[in-house]
Amino acid sequence: MIATAIGFxxxxxxxxxxxxxxxTLSLLDWLRGPAALPGTKEGCAEGDCxxxxxxxxxxxxxxxxxxxxxxxxxxxxxQAIRTVEGLRGxxxxxxxxxxxxxESDGTQCGFCTPxxxxxxxxxxxxxxxxxxxxxxxxCRCTGYRPILEVFATLADxxxxxxxxxxxxxxxxxxxxxxxxxxxxxxxxLALRAAHPGAWxxxxxxxxxxxxxxxxxxxxxxxxxxxxxxxxxxxxAPEAIEAGAAxxxxxxxxxxxxxxGFAPFAALLARLGSxxxxxxxxxxxxxxxxxxxxxxxxxxxxxxASVTVASVRGQRVLPVAAFLKxxxxxxxxxxxxxxxxxxxxxxxxxxxxxxxxxxxHDQDIATVGAAFRLRMKGEVVAEAWLAFGGVGPMAxxxxxxxxxxxxxxxxxxAVAAAAEALAEDIAPLSxxxxxxxxxxxxAQGLLQRLHIRASQPGAVLDVAxxxx
Numbered sequence: 001m002i003a004t005a006i007g008f009x010x011x012x013x014x015x016x017x018x019x020x021x022x023x024t025l026s027l028l029d030w031l032r033g034p035a036a037l038p039g040t041k042e043g044c045a046e047g048d049c050x051x052x053x054x055x056x057x058x059x060x061x062x063x064x065x066x067x068x069x070x071x072x073x074x075x076x077x078x079q080a081i082r083t084v085e086g087l088r089g090x091x092x093x094x095x096x097x098x099x100x101x102x103e104s105d106g107t108q109c110g111f112c113t114p115x116x117x118x119x120x121x122x123x124x125x126x127x128x129x130x131x132x133x134x135x136x137x138x139c140r141c142t143g144y145r146p147i148l149e150v151f152a153t154l155a156d157x158x159x160x161x162x163x164x165x166x167x168x169x170x171x172x173x174x175x176x177x178x179x180x181x182x183x184x185x186x187x188x189l190a191l192r193a194a195h196p197g198a199w200x201x202x203x204x205x206x207x208x209x210x211x212x213x214x215x216x217x218x219x220x221x222x223x224x225x226x227x228x229x230x231x232x233x234x235x236a237p238e239a240i241e242a243g244a245a246x247x248x249x250x251x252x253x254x255x256x257x258x259x260g261f262a263p264f265a266a267l268l269a270r271l272g273s274x275x276x277x278x279x280x281x282x283x284x285x286x287x288x289x290x291x292x293x294x295x296x297x298x299x300x301x302x303x304a305s306v307t308v309a310s311v312r313g314q315r316v317l318p319v320a321a322f323l324k325x326x327x328x329x330x331x332x333x334x335x336x337x338x339x340x341x342x343x344x345x346x347x348x349x350x351x352x353x354x355x356x357x358x359x360h361d362q363d364i365a366t367v368g369a370a371f372r373l374r375m376k377g378e379v380v381a382e383a384w385l386a387f388g389g390v391g392p393m394a395x396x397x398x399x400x401x402x403x404x405x406x407x408x409x410x411x412x413a414v415a416a417a418a419e420a421l422a423e424d425i426a427p428l429s430x431x432x433x434x435x436x437x438x439x440x441x442a443q444g445l446l447q448r449l450h451i452r453a454s455q456p457g458a459v460l461d462v463a464x465x466x467x
Contacts, residue, residue, distance in 0.1 A: 002168075002171055003077065003168050003169070003170035003181075004019070005018075005019060005172070006021060006023060006073050006076070006077050006172055008077060008078060008079050008081060009057075009079070009080035009081065009164075010081055010083070011082055011083060012082075012162075017073065019173075020174050021073065021174060022073070022217070023073050023172040023174060023177065023179035024072050024074065024179065024211055024217060024218055024221060025073050026069055026071065026211055027069075027072070027076065028040060028042055028045070030073055031054075031068060031083060037085050040052050040053075040068055040083050040114060040115070041111055041115065043111070043112070044069075045069045045212045045213055046069070046213055047067040047069060047070045047136075047275065047276055049137070050067070050112065050115045050116070050136045050138060050273065050275060051111060051115045051137075051138075052067055052068040052115060053066070053068070053115035053116075053119050053136070053275055054066060054068045054071075054084075054118055055081070056278065057080040057081070059162065059164045060161060061125070061160075061161035062125070062126065063121065064278040065119050065122040065275045065278060067136075067208075067276070067279075069212045070205055070209065071204065071208065072208065072211060074179040074201075074221065074223055075204060075223060077170055077181060077226075078164060078168065080162035084114035087117065087121060095117075095121070096155075096157070097117055098117055100153060101113060101116070101117060101147070101150055104149055104150050106146040106147045106150045108141035108142055109140075109141050112137060112138060112139045112140075112141075116137045116147060119133060119137050119274070120151060120154055121157075123154060124154040130152070131361075132274065133274060135273045135274070135361035135362050136273025136274055136276065167226045167228075168226075170226075176219060177218070177220070177221075178195075178198075178219070179220075180223065181225070182226060183226040183227060184228075185227055185229040185230075187227075188222065188224065188227050189309060189311045189334075192310065192311075192334050192335070193334045195220050197219075197220065197333075198219075198220035198222045199218045199221045199222070200336060201221050201222065201225075202225060202230075202244065202245045202279075203245075203281045203284055205276050205279055206280075206284060206288050207284075224244065224283075225245060227245065229338065230243040230244045230338065231246055232339070233250055233254060237344075238343065238344060239341050239343045240341075241339055241342075242282055242339060242340050242342065243283075243339050244281060244282065244284075244336070244338055244340065245281050247278055247279060247281060248268055248272075248277035248278075249274070249277040251268065251282065252265055255268060258344075260344050260347070260351070261342075261344075261345075263298075263351050263353040264302075264351075264353055267353040267354075267370075268294075268295070270360065271295070273361070276362075282340050286323075286329065286337055286340065287329065287337060288327060289323055289324070289327050289393060290327060291327075291389060291390075291391060291392055291393050292364055292368065292388050292394075293388060293394060294368055294388075296319070296368075296386075297387060297388045298370040298386070299319045299342065299386075300319055300320055300370065300386035300394060300396055301351070301370035301372045301396075302345065302351075302370075302372065303384065304318070304319045304341060304342045305318050305341045306318075306340050306341075307337070307339045307341070308322075308330075308332075308335045308336065308338060310332065310334040314338070317330065319340075320396060323395070324393070325392050326393060345372060346374060348375060349374050349375075350371070350372065350373040350375065350453050351370075351371070351372045352372075352449055354368065354369040354370070354371075354445050354448070355368050355369075356441050356445070365388060365389050366433045366437075366438065367387065367388070367390060367433070367441045367442055367445070368389055368394070369386065369387050369388070369445045371383075371385050371386070371445075372384040378409070379406065380406065380408075380409055382405065383401040383405050384396060385400050385446070387424075387425060387442055389427070389432075390426070390427040390438050392426075397420075397421055397425065398424065399420035399421070399423050399424045400417040400418070400446070401417075402420070403417040403420040404417050409450060409453055409454070417446050418446050418447065421439075421442055421446065422439060425438075425439065425442060427439055
């Protein structure tokens with residue numbers, strides 16, 4: 001049986017949306033409109049400010065903060081969502097987090113407060129670094145000190161996990177729209193073959209902007225979130241294999257347990273915010289093929305491969321071959337990305353990931369880079385130097401790599417590689433940086449690679465806050 005009405009749990013109660021409800025209406029617009037729950041605020045409508053933060057409640061008890069402005073109603077089918085109106089204390093009054101925010105002067109104008117409360121409610125259970133938890137919530141009034149004091153006192157309220165239904169195939173129809181939600185890979189591939197022009201939607205942290213910011217109303221969408229094959233995540237002896245719909249949050253948690261992927265983990269911790277990482281996916285980064293996609297330079301440096309599939313079969317190709325140009329990839333009209341394979345770096349490899357942006361957190365890269373060097377003694381035997389933000393797509397720098405291979409990793413070799421890099425990349429000027437600045441930064445990152453390798457204890461990063 002195929003479900004035809006969008007249904008999900010909202011603040012502990014099951015809701016079923018009326019037939020004809022647009023499945024691409026943002027959760028934020030629905031909450032503040034038909035649902036009459038205006039506690040969730042609209043700030044930027046781009047996933048930056050966190051005023052619209054709500055929490056997805058997983059069946060295993062996990063709490064995943066997400067941006068309601070980027071979350072579409074069709075994505076929520078069969079899920080559980082909690083808004084600020086759904087928090088209560090044991091006595092039925094305000095939740096302890098809400099009381100603490102008020103009593104500690106953690107709120108002034110109050111516009112950002114509901115989103116921060118929801119972030120805090122998720123953080124109370126999930127834990128982790130406080131500044132990382134708050135990176136996706138802007139507050140212009142408090143200076144954050146009283147909010148940080150509240151976060152230091154948080155305790156999990158031990159509320160039970162929701163009981164969620166088994167995934168079911170669904171198709172939601174609204175005037176001029178079809179929203180397909182398959183639950184098996186064969187069904188997904190059949191839909192893709194039949195509807196090659198449909199949006200392929202997973203986390204929606206990029207496509208969601210086209211709805212929230214540009215007010216697009218796609219005619220057809222195929223949602224990938226119900227297909228188990230796309231959510232597989234396996235740490236094999238030779239590689240990590242991640243399904244295309246695995247969230248960055250899950251990938252980050254695994255990378256933090258894998259010593260060889262620690263540099264990639266540090267980069268992922270700066271990709272968007274917890275709200276973005278809770279939904280965003282590697283498959284989405286590859287599908288959009290943005291030249292400033294944070295994850296793409298590390299994939300290139302690691303020699304990662306991507307598996308794509310259609311009703312005609314599967315094929316595997318290197319990420320370097322998959323990326324074809326500015327927001328262009330090698331995906332045929334009837335294909336979908338199924339998984340990404342990330343080879344493990346050798347224990348003696350030098351592996352570095354870099355991101356230069358105007359802000360440390362929650363910002364788009366001006367220049368991104370990932371470097372992997374395979375050493376034979378003190379000599380560079382192989383080099384993988386990958387950059388983003390310096391051309392129409394993320395790509396390796398073959399001339400700079402050749403300038404390093406066969407030489408000791410010293411200042412002379414790095415200078416030669418930096419000079420060769422000017423022939424490898426063709427930056428453009430925009431509001432994030434001029435072409436000259438981007439070239440200078442990219443060359444400077446090669447110098448920093450040398451310092452990281454030769455002076456492991458050197459302080460190269462200035463923290464934006466005290467530890």
